[in-house]
Amino acid sequence: MPVDKIQFGTQIWTGESALDGLDEIKGKRIFLVTDPFMVESNNIEQITKHIDDNNEVKIFSQIKPDPPISEIVVGIEALKEFKADLLIAVGGGSAIDATKAMKFFVAHAVKDNSKLDLIVIPTTSGTGSEVTNFAVITNDEKGVKYPLVTDEILPQIAILDANLVESAPQKVTVDTGMDVLTHCLESYVSINANDFSDALAEKGFQMVFTYLERVSENGSDMEARRKMHNASCIAGMAFNLVNLGLNHGIAHAAGAQYHIAHGRLNTILMPHIISYNAEMETGVMKEPNRAAKKYANLARLIGIHVANPKIAVRSLINAIVQLRKRLKMPATLSECGVKQDFFEETKASISSAALKDGTTTTNPRQPSQAEVEKILEDSYI
Template sequence: MENFYIKTHIYFGEGSLDRLSQIQNKKVFIVTDPFMVSSGMINVITEKLQSNNVTIFSDIVPDPPIQLVVKGIDAMQKSAPEVIIALGGGSAIDAAKAMKDFAKQITSIKDVEFIAIPTTSGTGSEVTSFAVITDNEKGTKYPLVSDALLPDVAILDPDLVKSVPAKITADTGMDVITHALEAYVSTQANDFTDALAEKALVLAFKYLMPAYKNGKDMEAREKMHNASCLAGIAFNSVSLGLNHGIAHVIGGKFHVPHGRTNSILLPYIIDFNADIRGYDTNEFSRAAKKYAHIAKLLGLSASNARMGVRSLINEIKKMQKEMDMPTNLKACGVSVDEVNKLKEEIANLALQDACTATNPKVPTTLEVVEIINKIKD
């Protein structure tokens, strides 16, 4: 027996921030990053709240470390909030999830409404039971997985993403595509998650380039925001795959932005998962057939699975080129010698990552090392 459910109440489209006006006379704790404060974007949130008791914790940094979560729990305990709002990208939302969950276990804070407001279109963290916290000393990222991490409310207001720089739009957009593709070929994929992943991919392939070229294109911004959320719902139910398994380790070791790492890996992971060897259509893997189906949905050449997989990979490479994205780790400032030194460790850690468990093709250490060799320079 399988199941599918959505806990989070989603408000989307222009004006969706008005949902915050329902919060009246409550103690509010906002988790965000320094830029949201210095840019004044935090005021867009606080002005909507019907409350004079607002605490802002704005120490969030990329790849939030364990020490930051501890600091946030201390601040949260002092404010004793009734509502927690996470405002920002995946780092802010993930940190807020960890703070809330641990605070519930070790402090008197129990029943608190949790609202996630993403300011990038990429992680889908606003609708997932996942959070990633970093141990800087070990250079390792730890995924937290629990339904207790799911926000009660997600607000997807495109006004909050219209000023996102083009480079970050590219990184986060490719993250959306990776999420949707990995969920689509996951060993746990089902009719419900396939529908969400397919829609996310159709939207992302149509609207990522317009959003990249013109950040003020509100239709493109809204559609990418929705695509990110749809992909998040899909992978929250059926998990991801080897792409994220490797990306988590590389991010922890070399601090390359997560979406950028996913993008670099994606063509090679598709090729690996498709595992096309023969010419007999009956020999094509389930993953190859699903990739080819996506190619057809996108209007790419896909007369058979082999051609569909190749077309999908080529389209991704074309987008990477048009968005001036790096296609190897060296272009991200990572030393090839350092990768060579750590590649077996990276491979072994990737195999242990929870996301890798649902990859459509079971990888070996040697196969992961081969993929790492392809992306190093």
């Protein structure tokens, strides 16, 4: 059997005073990457007020959702010109992924910057990027997303401060929260899953079902905010150990074409992916496969006690669909405004790209092109 190598390379700062740790940084040239809203709203001051005047700081805020390669190139040039010796990423997945990409490409272009440290401060509770060696960048011209996976982009420090997500709009809260649920589900049934990743995935899964609806209804519920912020990080630790699956493979490919929020797209696909992985098409009396048994374990964690694993899976799918409905999220691609003719035009290319995506390799079932297209069709209606 292969050896499972368990390593958590990122130090996590959490608690009410997590940002105070920045006060200790002295004499650095800090390249701070964020999105325009953080600067325009002055929210970035929540970070910069902790950075001592002894440091030189350059703020780069040319970041938009699904960061394109062209934008990252601009950031790389600014980073090289500034001669930074510390990177700080502040924002959601786009700002963090863009910063990771900058770190990677600068390290390979400028030998002196090969040990550029990275501190990540997430302002959404969803991607888990603060503790992963993943980043996703977009080729706008080709409409393709490329996962970048290497330990070279693993952050040295992650700072979790739930106050930074208190003002997140309800749509962002639920989109990112359901992305956390997807991370838990996919890492749990990954072909690489182990006892350690399972423990993290199970805990994150329970936390989402306990706290996401609460924070959706009341964004000022700081206990729920903190729990979801922690759940996002926990889920990130899980999938960083064992990778993800077909849900993300399709979401990466479809997101580049349809420009639907990543967590929302994952949520639309999720019931169909679970059904496919558990081979629900063979009927509930058929011997359950490994994925079905594991999904049944998760069902029990949220109070679904059914002896037949496949019936438990069906109940889990129903629980997710009902949660999605209570969160006022769309259930289909068509509800998100994807036109029928454009869907038909892109269905094959999305399916092909999903099969090539690095996250699909650890899915519990290896799908065919036709099977991916069927999942897309079921997600469209």
